[in-house]
Amino acid sequence: MMIKFGLLLLGLAALCTAERKNVTLSGDNWKWVINNISSFNVHGRNESWAITTDKDSTITLLCEEISVAKRTGQNCLHGKLVFDDGFxxxxxxxxxxxxxxxxxxxxxxxxxxxxxxxxxxxxxxGKSVHPPRNI
Known part of the structure; x- marks a missing residue:
């Protein structure tokens, strides 16, 4: 019985984890980088992205719409979209x-x-933003 329970937990953990998708930005032109609107996420599937650019550049994103389940008076209890640049x-x-x-x-x-x-x-x-060069 304990082995079945352990296998069930392992299966649930695999379902809950998300494979990270890699996206590379280059140049300062806007490019669609993340979305899930084409497959409206009705099954509660976690998703992750790693967006990168040249080491001397930074990343700017414009999210035209973010709509994630939230009940009145609760702080992101049922879902959230998190952005982390290390800072x-x-x-x-x-x-x-x-x-x-x-x-x-x-x-x-x-x-x-x-x-x-x-x-x-x-x-x-998103787009890659290059800092101005000192002359």
Missing amino acids: NNLTFCGTNKNVLIQGNSSQLLVDFVITPPYAGYFYCK
Whole structure:
């Protein structure tokens, strides 16, 4: 019985973890980098992205819409979209429009964490920002 319970827990852990998708930005043109609107996340599947650019650049994202389940009076209990550049950690839930995220490093980790049966959707574009050169 304990072996069956252990296998069940292992299976649940595998379902709850998300494979990190890698996205590379180059140039200062906007590019769609993360979204789940095409497959509306109704099954409560966690998703993760690692967005990178040149080591001398930073990442800017514009999320035109973030809509993640949130009940009144609760803080992201049922789901959240988290942005972490190694310096700052920003968390969003509920409905947010035109969110501008200006990273401080060349890497940005994004995690969509959702608790079934709740759902959410978002779509964000990004670009690489090169610092001005000293003359």
